[in-house]
Amino acid sequence: MAPAKMRGMLNISFQLMITVGILFANLINYFTDKISGGWGWRVSLGLAAVPAVIMAGGSIFLPDTPNSLLARGKGDQACDMLRRIRGTDDIAEEYEDLVAASEATKLIENPWSTLLERRYRPQLVMSVLIPTLQQLTGINVVMFYAPVLFKTIGFGGTASLMSAVITGVVNMLATFVSIAAVDRLGRRKLLLQGGCQMIIAQFVLGTLIAIKFGTTGVANISRSYAIVVVFCICVFVSAFAWSWGPLGWLVPSEIFPLEIRSAAQSVVVVFNMAFTFIIAQIFLMMLCRLKFGLFFFFGAMEVIMTVFVYFFLPETKGIPIEEMDRIWGKHWYWSRFVDGDGGNRRVELMSTAV
Numbered sequence: 001m002a003p004a005k006m007r008g009m010l011n012i013s014f015q016l017m018i019t020v021g022i023l024f025a026n027l028i029n030y031f032t033d034k035i036s037g038g039w040g041w042r043v044s045l046g047l048a049a050v051p052a053v054i055m056a057g058g059s060i061f062l063p064d065t066p067n068s069l070l071a072r073g074k075g076d077q078a079c080d081m082l083r084r085i086r087g088t089d090d091i092a093e094e095y096e097d098l099v100a101a102s103e104a105t106k107l108i109e110n111p112w113s114t115l116l117e118r119r120y121r122p123q124l125v126m127s128v129l130i131p132t133l134q135q136l137t138g139i140n141v142v143m144f145y146a147p148v149l150f151k152t153i154g155f156g157g158t159a160s161l162m163s164a165v166i167t168g169v170v171n172m173l174a175t176f177v178s179i180a181a182v183d184r185l186g187r188r189k190l191l192l193q194g195g196c197q198m199i200i201a202q203f204v205l206g207t208l209i210a211i212k213f214g215t216t217g218v219a220n221i222s223r224s225y226a227i228v229v230v231f232c233i234c235v236f237v238s239a240f241a242w243s244w245g246p247l248g249w250l251v252p253s254e255i256f257p258l259e260i261r262s263a264a265q266s267v268v269v270v271f272n273m274a275f276t277f278i279i280a281q282i283f284l285m286m287l288c289r290l291k292f293g294l295f296f297f298f299g300a301m302e303v304i305m306t307v308f309v310y311f312f313l314p315e316t317k318g319i320p321i322e323e324m325d326r327i328w329g330k331h332w333y334w335s336r337f338v339d340g341d342g343g344n345r346r347v348e349l350m351s352t353a354v
Contacts, residue, residue, distance in 0.1 A: 066079075123257075194240065198240060
């Protein structure tokens with residue numbers, strides 16, 4: 001529903017709300033930890049019903065998108081909705097684009113088998129690798145296990161919870177940087193900058209913990225040393241929050257053509273949640289086995305993902321979703337797939353619809 005020139009900013013508002021939720025969760029954990037009698041964790045867990053009620057109630061008021069209305073044959077309502085969300089009557093050109101894309105979608109009988117076709121190879125690769133690499137940054141290790149991690153490196157119980165609150169604040173504030181910059185600087189610049197910053201932060205963290213803890217995992221650290229560790233973690237969290245955090249959802253949401261969008265976006269969610277689960281389950285085991293090497297492991301993953309973005313991810317800033325196929329036809333690597341199996345036909349279709 002978002003106009004192309006504001007799509008990045010509006011989409012990242014989704015990630016901003018996630019960071020707000022994480023911050024509130026950390027604050028709730030911090031204060032409920034003080035409740036005696038074993039009720040703290042019960043209150044904390046029970047309060048999760050509050051956002052669930054808000055989501056269920058709010059869904060009643062959500063409007064349909066023009067694409068959804070067109071897919072169900074409600075052309076007049078789609079036109080009215082597009083006019084409403086754009087705030088102008090000058091929507092004929094965009095509406096024709098949507099109609100053309102909708103008609104092309106109706107020719108697709110099975111979006112899942114269509115997604116596996118050669119001409120959609122770029123989208124298939126992105127739908128698998130972007131969410132997978134997003135989780136391999138190690139961000140959920142920090143966000144899920146921040147209290148455990150801080151306690152392991154010498155913080156007390158309450159101090160570790162407060163440190164998690166600090167990282168939650170940094171996470172939320174850094175997301176505003178992405179909102180302000182994504183439609184000005186573009187997706188690639190933020191991903192590359194954020195990737196480089198995360199690499200440096202992870203290797204510095206690994207080195208700091210290696211120097212102090214070695215392979216035994218036991219040491220006493222000074223207050224100043226602990227502050228430096230927390231600072232490095234905040235540097236890492238901020239880099240993620242303005243790059244791979246929001247853009248890991250934004251980029252997949254805007255690169256899929258309408259005919260495979262539902263299937264491809266489902267693949268994104270599956271791989272995101274699968275690797276979230278896997279890393280959450282194996283993190284403590286990896287921490288015990290690898291110790292400080294865990295930070296070097298995630299740093300190496302961030303090197304791989306940054307190289308991947310540099311060579312294989314084209315810029316999508318300001319390109320209408322209905323015309324997104326053009327970027328693959330111009331890419332040095334993906335053009336061999338797009339041009340070889342009907343890609344040119346689709347690009348011409350979108351061009352004539354403009």
